Amino acid sequence: MNARRRSANRKGFPDNLYCKVDGYFWYRNPQSNKTKGLGRDRAEAFREARLANAALLEMGRSSLVDWVTGKPQVSFGEWLKQYEPLWIKRESPAQSTIRIGQIYLADFSRCDFAWMPVDKITAQQISTYLESLEGVRGAATMINMRSRLSDVFRTAETKGLIEAGKNPVSVTYSPEYNPTRDRMTLENFLLIREKAVPWLKNAMDLALVTGQRRDDIANMLFSDARDGFLYVAQRKGGGRTKLKIDTNVHLTAFAMSIDDVIKQCRDNILSKYMVHHVRHRGINKPGDPTSPQGISDAFRAARGFANVLPGEGKTPVTFHEIRSLAERLYKEQYGADFAQAIMGHKEAKTTAIYDDLRGTAYQEVSVK
CATH class of the missing domain: 3.30.160.60 (Classic Zinc Finger)
Structure with a gap:
């Protein structure tokens, strides 16, 4: 040509x-x-x-060493296409996590350096890109995108596309994020609970004594409680975090144990779900599980009836904030290690709190 x-x-x-x-x-x-x-x-x-x-000439030229060693020259945009299936296969993330990740990857593919070889991208370029994200999308989204971008380059390291220890994201600035959502207090929890319908009370109580997320509460089965333990495969992360929680664990501030709340969930309605509908509502019939969104909607209504208002500059508390309240109460009662363990946090220490069975079985959480 x-x-x-x-x-x-x-x-x-x-x-x-x-x-x-x-x-x-x-x-x-x-x-x-x-x-x-x-x-x-x-x-x-x-x-x-x-x-x-x-x-441009320097960035586009393969060195003689690269040619001799057979080191591949892959552009960042090309690598993103290879990374996505590798990430999904490795982590088996939930569908919602996959959708968010795909949005981030599509954004990365449109950045100024998408055409460059992966190993030629500098920390300065990454920093400039991330700073632009913070200005447009806010600190919270920027932090999440930075984390995903870091994994993109970390995976490139494992494939030999960049030199080990040369992840350009690792040295970039990560902003502090100050959430504006109001914090749930035990007092507000009890006020909202007083206005809640019976099945929502069960959902709120389960969330408080177990420290689990809304989606896990909505899908909790009576059969998950057996032999003195509650078995939870957390849906976030595709079920990789598995907990075996002693149902005798008692939350003193709430004056109930996990076993107490499970028994409370049993009523005259035949259902395999702990949190279930008790009457016909739309297409739902008694015994059907309540959806995660249904829990949030009912909580919002109860919060309104209780007239629990957010502080100045804050947004109203949500059902998810019960998990944060549980962590603080358990930390106060049993210590930080136990609180982290019952949450399923990775940083929980493998001391007398729980037994780490190498991810192939359930991690026991009990007070020893």
């Missing part, structure tokens, strides 16, 4: 440098097709364009 003929008015111009009729110079990145203005200083524009072209 013949190179495009250079117009007479661009004679002597560096490649990829252009000038508007008003004398304003601009540069086009041939890899990303993005443009950048360079002002009207001809000498400075020429210098900048030549430096940029040299950098």
Whole structure:
């Protein structure tokens, strides 16, 4: 293919440098097709364009060592396509996690350095990209995207695409995130609980004494409680975190044990679910499980009836905040290690709190 003929008015111009009729110079990145203005200083524009072209040439050239060793040259955009199935196979994430991850990966594929070889991307480029995310999407989303981006490069390390220990994300700034949601107090919990329908009371009580998430509460079966233990395979993370919680664990501040709450969930309705409908409602009939969204909706209604209002600058408490309350109460009663263990947190220490069975079985959580 013949190179495009250079117009007479661009004679002597560096490649990829252009000038508007008003004398304003601009540069086009041939890899990303993005443009950048360079002002009207001809000498400075020429210098900048030549430096940029040299950098492009250097980034696009495979070294002799890479050729001899057979090291692959893969662009960041190409690597993202390879990374996605590897990540899903390795972690077996929940569908909601997959959807969010795919949104993040699609965003990464549109960044300025998507065309570059993975091993040529610098921490400065990553930092600039992440700072732009914080400005547009906020600190919370930026933190999540930074975490995913870090795993993208960490996986590239395992495949030999970048040198071990050279993850460009690891040295970048991660902002502090100050959530605006109001904190659940035991007092507010009891006020909302007083206005809750019976099945919501059961859901709230289970969440408080077990410390588990809304989705796990909604899917908890009576058969999960056996031989003095409650077995929970946390749905977040695809069930990889498995807990075997002693049902004799007693939350003093609430004056109930896990076994007490499980017994409370049993009523005259035949159901295999601990939290279930007790009357016909729409397409649901007595005994059917309540959905996670149904729990949230009922909690919101009870919160309104209880007139529990958020503090200034805060958003109202949600059902999920019961988990945070449980962690604080158990930490106060039994210590941080126990609180982390019953939550299923990875940082929980393998002391007398629970027995780590290498992820193939359930981790026992009890007071010893």
